[in-house]
Amino acid sequence: MATYISEEEARDIKARTAKPMLWVGIVSIVMLFAGMTSAYVVRQAEGNWLYFELPQTFYISTAVIVLSSVTMWMAQSAIKKDNLKQTTNMLLATLVLGVVFTILQFKAWGELVDMGVFFAGRESNAAGSFLYAISGLHLAHLAGGIIALIFTSVKAYLKKYSADYHVGIGVAATYWHFLDILWIYLLLFLVFIR
Secondary structure, eight states, rough: OOOOHHHHHHHHHHHHHHHHHHHHHHHHHHHHHHHHHHHHHHHTSSSSSOOOOOOHHHHHHHHHHHHHHHHHHHHHHHHHOOOOHHHHHHHHHHHHHHHHHHHHHHHHHHHHOOOOTOOOTTOOOOOHHEEEEHHHHHHHHHHHHHHHHHHHHHHTTTTTOSSSEEEEEEEHHHHHHHHHHHHHHHHHHHHOOO
């Protein structure tokens, strides 16, 4: 015989399982990037390494993603005060800044090509290939964050969150702040491990 659970019980189950599942995913991502940066260091030590300055656009995109963490924090603060309008506006602002960050990353890749730094091909070098791979993997994970922001923005607009129930925003915010910190780490790594 089938057992049915109430909407409130289902909501409680989601609330208890969402964050632990997110942390499992974050640990996996940390391990992936630890492996990538370790491989970078090992390959760099082998020699035949191209040294070049990072495009300024990477630094501009860093400022954009840091600002997006501020707007995400503002969305979290607003929902705790039951201010759905500000929550929705700040989620949308975070989403827009995430898209701007993505556009700037592609612009930086174009600048790298203009500098003669390629991902693959006869004119490529491992240094450039690693830069594209590391920043590209970060962008792939950022795409997941953008999808989460779209989802939470729509739910906020539809008034599905409240001061009493905002697990979705909390999970999206934790992931978004993680992506911000991860990018800062990766940029500092790429700047100082040359």
